[in-house]
Amino acid sequence: MSHGRILVVDDDPQIRRVMRATLVSHGYEVIEARDGEAALAEIGREAPNLVLLDMNMPGLSGLETCRALRATSDVPVIILTVRESEKDKVAALDAGADDYVTKPFGIEELLARIRAALRRSAASPDAGPRAFSCPGLEIDFETRRVSAQGRDVRLTPKEFDLLRHLVAHAGRPVTHRELLQAVWGPDYGDEPEYLRVFVNQVRKKIEPNPARPQYVLTEPWVGYRFEPGK
Numbered sequence: 001m002s003h004g005r006i007l008v009v010d011d012d013p014q015i016r017r018v019m020r021a022t023l024v025s026h027g028y029e030v031i032e033a034r035d036g037e038a039a040l041a042e043i044g045r046e047a048p049n050l051v052l053l054d055m056n057m058p059g060l061s062g063l064e065t066c067r068a069l070r071a072t073s074d075v076p077v078i079i080l081t082v083r084e085s086e087k088d089k090v091a092a093l094d095a096g097a098d099d100y101v102t103k104p105f106g107i108e109e110l111l112a113r114i115r116a117a118l119r120r121s122a123a124s125p126d127a128g129p130r131a132f133s134c135p136g137l138e139i140d141f142e143t144r145r146v147s148a149q150g151r152d153v154r155l156t157p158k159e160f161d162l163l164r165h166l167v168a169h170a171g172r173p174v175t176h177r178e179l180l181q182a183v184w185g186p187d188y189g190d191e192p193e194y195l196r197v198f199v200n201q202v203r204k205k206i207e208p209n210p211a212r213p214q215y216v217l218t219e220p221w222v223g224y225r226f227e228p229g230k
Helices: 013-025 036-046 062-070 086-094 107-122 157-168 176-183 192-206
Strands: 005-009 029-033 050-054 077-081 099-102 131-134 137-140 145-148 151-153 216-219 223-226
Touching (some): 005 013, 005 036, 029 036, 036 050, 050 062, 050 107, 077 086, 077 107, 086 099, 086 192, 107 157, 145 192, 157 176, 157 192, 192 216
Parallel strands (some): 005 029, 050 077, 077 099
Antiparallel strands (some): 131 137, 137 145
16 A cells, blocks of 8 residues: 655656655655656646655756745645755745755655655644634635635645644744644654744735734744734
């Protein structure tokens, strides 16, 4: 029984061969693409459950591919990159990636990240209210639709999960670690750059003035707090 279909996108055929052999041996189906354009075509044709996307490719880069993919698909994306700076990692998340793994990486680490991404993608909605509303903001948890200031906004899966967890604990601070583990899984907790990127994206989409947020507030040195307003 397959654990899922994974699209491996890398311009290096040797890396694709190694990734295919490794993933197939662990129960995954594998689709390959050598560049961003081919990847976008495969996503429309094969509907993979997850995408492993190399950041540095000729032509359409990994970041450009991720942005184009996010315009039409919510499939989990893990960026593979040799770049270790926080700036580059943030750029990957900002482009719409769910996670990143720095090369060279251990296969067990990669497999753990894949399992976590697939679990979050397949998870059923948390028990709780089906909808939430406050002045200027409406959320339907069943359909995952969000309306802010009377306009529909599109949140990525991780952005929606982050907002949902904050709303579920409205009025109290939620720590960085709690948010990371709730949205990305129990193996996370020390990746504050993830939260900075996704909170900023959520604010841009739902806040009347992202520079002075009224819903998603920062709790210095602790985490974030959702305030429904009055």
